[in-house]
Amino acid sequence: MNNWLEDFAYRIEIKWWMFAVAGFTAVLIVLATLSFQAIRVVLTNPVKSLRSE
Structure with a gap:
């Protein structure tokens, strides 16, 4: 890669x-x-998640 970069x-x-x-x-x-x-998962209330499904 160094040989390729030497052309610049x-x-x-x-x-x-x-x-x-x-x-x-x-x-x-x-x-x-x-x-x-x-x-975020630990702080969410599982009851709210189950009610929305």
């Missing part, structure tokens, strides 16, 4: 920490979403 006038080096930051950010977003959904 403006180029950057790909470092290992860029992938680590992207992976960590993705995991953080997933955990935040799952936590939000889990808390």
Whole structure:
């Protein structure tokens, strides 16, 4: 990939920490979403859900 990037006038080096930051950010977003959904489910009243069905 570095050989391909060398053909460009403006180029950057790909470092290992860029992938680590992207992976960590993705995991953080997933955990935040799952936590939000889990808390929302726990706080809902099951009686209201059963009445609406």
